[in-house]
Amino acid sequence: MKTSSSRRSLLAAVAVVAIGSVFGLATEAWAGYPDRPVTLIVPYQAGGSTETLARVFAKALGDQLGQPVIVKTRPGGGGAVGSTEIAASAPDGYTIMLSGSDPLTWTPLTLKVEYDVDSFTYVAQISEYQQAIVVRQDSPDTSFEDLLARSKQQAGLTYADQNAMSRAFLEYIAGKEGIEWTGIPTKGGGEMVPLLLAGKIDFAWSGGIHGRYGGQIRVLASMNAERLAASPDAPSIREKYDISMPGHMLIVGPRGLAGDVVARLNMAIEAAVKDPGYLDLLENKLLFPSKFVGSEALTEDMEATISSLRTVAQVAH
């Protein structure tokens, strides 16, 4: 027969062991991920700036997660093919995607695809495309207002867009202002720049490539929610029309990703974006700003963005 003190200590010991093992198990689940390599899908062509960035980022992230992160390119449909794949992947955290936001948001709103705007879990944002309305340096328009005024006098000014979303946004603006613009589709900045510099078009939508051209290309307005850091004098379209184009470069997983996996990824990504090699590449060489937004804030942001997009999409169709 045990004495009461030893019974107490026995109970205490059992309690400690019990509680300890519960915590231990939780830490097991936490520490369990990742226990094998993680695949990072990039839905763009190999060799493009996003894909190159992804590779450097993957290395930094892999260092943080303790498991290699392997880049898998799945281009096609402006990001739709990769998005279809991630939406269909198992939500276990071993398949994630790095992409811009338009294949995740605009594409399902306007085209028939096998996924929807809520097929994804938003894990983090790591950068932002510097989207803008630009003109060449010797254009008569020195400000966005100039452009609007000239458009009212002269119908049918031409511009270049690079995807369906940019076209829709510019048409939305034109609609709100009661002016008529003619859009010429181009496949990327590389096609837009010669058209703009040669004077064949009056203005253009840029996804950030204008940053390489210094004084030769002037920014009239920012298409992002905020003014662009490099062009603080150019107003954001949100100031005038209360809409903005999502320019997020973000990491997503399939819908239903477990909370602790998301948290683990958040921690790792937040640390990875501070990696000096990655930062040097991102900011100094690829000329993207580093911008980290965690999962919760990002999910809220994306919900607001998607409703804003629905507005524009409805007008467009």
Added chain:
Amino acid sequence: MDILLHLAAGFEAALTVTNLLFIALGIALGIVIGVIPGLGSVTAMAVLIPLTFYMSPLVAIAFLVGVNKGGTSGGAVPSILLNTPGTPESAASAFDGHPMACKGQGGKAMKYSLYSSVTGDTLSDLLLIALAAPFAAIALQFGPLELASVLFFAFALLAGLASESPLKGLIAIFVGIFLATIGLDPIDSTPRMTFGEVELFDGFPLTGVAIGALALSSIFEQMTTLHRYGERRATASLWANDRAANRLTAGEFFSHWRTIIRSAMIGSGVGMLPGLGVTLAAFLSYGAARRASKDPSSFGKGNPDGIVATEAANSAVVGSNLIPTIAIGIPGNIAAALLIGAFMIHGIVPGPFMLTMHGDIIYALFASMLIANFIHLAVGRVGISIWAHIARAPRSAVLPPVIALCIAGVYLPNQSMFEVAVMLGFAVLGLLMRHTGFSIVCLVIGFLLGGMFEASLRKTLLLYKADFSSVFSSPISVIFLALGLVVLARAFRKS
């Protein structure tokens, strides 16, 4: 004189052991990857770019340019030896290269291919160095209208490849054009006959179509022939032991100087103008060589001009597609776009300031490119000796594994079984066309040109608001439209 001074400094910087080693490595890798059907310069460079992070900028870019050079010449190896193009741009080399190989002159054909590649490349590099700035100004003027005119001219020129049976050739071209319209509309982004298949949004992938219709269908056909008639009929030996048959002297090679220069010019021109692509350059050059030849009917039976035209042109694109890249920062084609990415990673921002801010590296790069051409010659010659051994193996043993290689090669770039399916489908279509007498080349040309032509035509309509007088405001488009009409008129007069 300034240029020469800069270039001399560039040579000094480029002639380091590391640089030379990596150039050689790049070329060798490029050739090997080019040999594999479905893989080409683009995939090779995309895969190797991350590896260059740890290299110095000059070595990294020189390495990648070497890969590009090797990749465009490697595709000719299976074209000639197995009638199975390794890359779409080498497809036309099979037309005359394979018949030469069947006569036991495989070695000679390969040498023609290598020497043409190197010569075309060198000429285009010289153009790049000497004339980047003025040519870039021309490239800048090249918009949708000019593109449409050049494509019209290309169309006129290449329609002549169907002269055997014009009716069936034309049908094949238009079937190709129809197939090119499947996908998202280039202007509206509305789906056209995609049946909800997201992988079709960008249309059928060119590599899948070209490798399937040209390479894999050829393999299937050859295997069928082997099955029926056995090895003896298929080929005596692709590489006759008779060394004289396979010798190619410099004199004999340069006797084709007209074709060499014409093809290098075509390749350089196409490479420099954004949006056209290396496959178009190769076919255009082949078509032009045939048209200019005194004996057009000898093409397709073993006329070395066919090889020279194709390989000089597709290699000439490599140098000239850096012209708009270096002068204005825009890529001439996908390979150049990859190089831009590589430049950026190494801290060289492409754009109008490239030459002024990074002049020393750029000139060192120019020097490296010129040196690379000599290295290419050496590495290629070694390669030829290696391919010679493979060529001696019986075709029945070589072809089936190549099927596996094709499937892997087409799957690899985008990890897409869809692309493999496209390849297989077009291979069967190609077989059907072979057995019913329709020209596969015309199908591929129609597919290639049709998509580009429609996009540029409609953009032109939008840009100029269907104002047809604007055609005359662009000298480039006037020239090419006129040339195209001349070519068509001559074709009509002949028939």
Added chain:
Amino acid sequence: MAGTQPEKTQDSKDGVENATSPVVNLASGCVLTLMGLAGLFWLIPNHVDASAGSYDVSPAFMPNLAAWVVTLLGATLACSAALKCRAAHPVSNWPALVVPAIWGIASIAIYLGVTNIGFVYVMPLVVAAGLLLSGQRSWPTIVAIAVLFPLAIDLAAWHLFTVQLP
């Protein structure tokens, strides 16, 4: 003689050989005409959005153009072949269809096999079958090539390109 004509197609540059039987041309022409009509009256109207923006032509323009040309030229081919058929009585050349059909079935099998079972498992079978078909008779060679080659490709793909074949 019927149906046993030796295969006339060779590895010529574009598969165009000089003596396609008029019967085959007639068949091709008819098939093309029918497919063209199907395209014009069913495929395009139902699967292509026909609205055009200002100054532009509709997305259906080019497909329709191509389909019309194919239909008309196909009909022309069929007619001219029919005339030739009437003039001479050529031999039917149905074997022309057999080879593509067989390879078509093989291709479907290969595709399904690789996608569902795996490259490394299916390709050795395919390569072995191919080797046998092409006339290889030496079993050691067949096994060696059929097993080693796909395996080597699979390993190379992973180690060099970090790509997993299916």
